[in-house]
Amino acid sequence: MMYSKIIGTGGYLPEKILTNHDLENMVDTSDSWIRSRTGIEQRHIAADNELASDLALKASHEAMKAADVSTDEINLIIVATTTPDMIFPSTACILQNKLGIKNCPAFDVQAVCSGFIYALATADMFIRAGRCRTALVVGTEIYSRILDWDDRGTCVLFGDGAGAVLITQSNQPGIISSHLHSDGSHANTLALSGNICNGKIQGNPYITMEGNTVFKFAVKVMEEIVHEAVAENNLQISDISWLIPHQANIRIIQSTAKKLGIPMEKVVTTINKHGNTSAASIPLALDIASRDGRIKSGQYVLLEGVGSGFTWGAVLIRW
Ligand code: ACO
Numbered sequence: 326m327m328y329s330k331i332i333g334t335g336g337y338l339p340e341k342i343l344t345n346h347d348l349e350n351m352v353d354t355s356d357s358w359i360r361s362r363t364g365i366e367q368r369h370i371a372a373d374n375e376l377a378s379d380l381a382l383k384a385s386h387e388a389m390k391a392a393d394v395s396t397d398e399i400n401l402i403i404v405a406t407t408t409p410d411m412i413f414p415s416t417a418c419i420l421q422n423k424l425g426i427k428n429c430p431a432f433d434v435q436a437v438c439s440g441f442i443y444a445l446a447t448a449d450m451f452i453r454a455g456r457c458r459t460a461l462v463v464g465t466e467i468y469s470r471i472l473d474w475d476d477r478g479t480c481v482l483f484g485d486g487a488g489a490v491l492i493t494q495s496n497q498p499g500i501i502s503s504h505l506h507s508d509g510s511h512a513n514t515l516a517l518s519g520n521i522c523n524g525k526i527q528g529n530p531y532i533t534m535e536g537n538t539v540f541k542f543a544v545k546v547m548e549e550i551v552h553e554a555v556a557e558n559n560l561q562i563s564d565i566s567w568l569i570p571h572q573a574n575i576r577i578i579q580s581t582a583k584k585l586g587i588p589m590e591k592v593v594t595t596i597n598k599h600g601n602t603s604a605a606s607i608p609l610a611l612d613i614a615s616r617d618g619r620i621k622s623g624q625y626v627l628l629e630g631v632g633s634g635f636t637w638g639a640v641l642i643r644w
Pocket of ligand 1: 355358359362363437438439478479481515534535536537539543573574601603631632
């Protein structure tokens with residue numbers, strides 16, 4: 326039986342930090358409102374000359390260094406992003422070129438905040454099918470460019486960043502299972518509906534969101550997907566050493582953990598320092614928890630995400 330295994334992680338956060346206090350000078354909000362409703366204290370904002378592929382490149386280099394893998398060993402690149410450099414070509418192709426890699430398949434996955442889960446599950450399937458040996462999987466986002474900075478309901482929530490992992494063939498898991506779901510009937514609940522049409526922007530070019538609906542849905546499916554992953558593998562929830570959820574709101578994370586009976590000490594959180602970095606939030610959190618030595622060899626780690634679509638999913642890993 327062939328599996329895939331994570332052999333290196335990397336992350337990159339842009340230099341500029343925007344605190345809640347900075348936001349107090351921009352919209353009618355307060356540090357205490359943002360902290361108490363979301364858990365966010367600050368977020369990183371990309372420089373004007375940084376693109377999603379630039380953030381991805383830096384995170385990829387970190388992952389390659391950690392895995393001791395060179396560019397000629399990478400034979401698949403998948404990038405999860407909602408904020409691509411351009412409509413086409415894909416950010417994965419742009420990243421491939423910046424890395425100096427030739428001829429391997431490279432493509433983007435668009436599943437918004439679940440994007441990294443979808444991308445990792447896809448790369449795992451390529452490896453299990455024997456179609457590639459080593460894959461680079463990246464989540465990269467510059468949400469600061471798609472936010473209406475006059476809308477306090479959304480602009481306080483998001484941040485920019487990138488996270489990357491390298492996975493390779495292994496006889497042992499590695500990635501044990503992945504679980505993907507979508508329900509497109511919720512498409513308008515959380516969306517950026519704008520598009521380019523005949524040389525003009527058609528529709529709203531900024532994120533719109535029914536916050537309460539998203540909140541309730543997220544808590545429901547973040548619980549369900551954990552039950553699904555452990556049941557399929559004949560495990561107990563108590564077997565999970567680390568839960569690494571998408572970082573949208575600390576209250577969503579706490580509610581999920583409480584319903585599952587998982588103590589917060591076993592949940593990796595970065596929302597306070599990063600905000601919601603969409604497809605980058607899970608690989609960034611994984612990178613931090615693997616580098617600081619929290620995650621030990623042999624432990625079960627469960628990644629889970631939910632995003633616009635709605636999309637949701639989980640990847641169970643034996644570290
Ligand atoms: N500062 C101060 N007040 C605010 C702010 C703000 N930034 N934003 C909203 N308010 C006000 C509202 O106007 C409202 O005022 P009112 O009572 O006078 O009408 C009040 O605060 C309460 O607003 P609610 O929307 O009810 O606040 P809630 O506690 O639900 O928190 C939040 C809002 C944080 C958006 C929450 O609903 C949430 O986190 N939802 C999930 C969002 C999410 O996860 N989105 C990303 C999903 S991932 C993806 O795919 C991109």
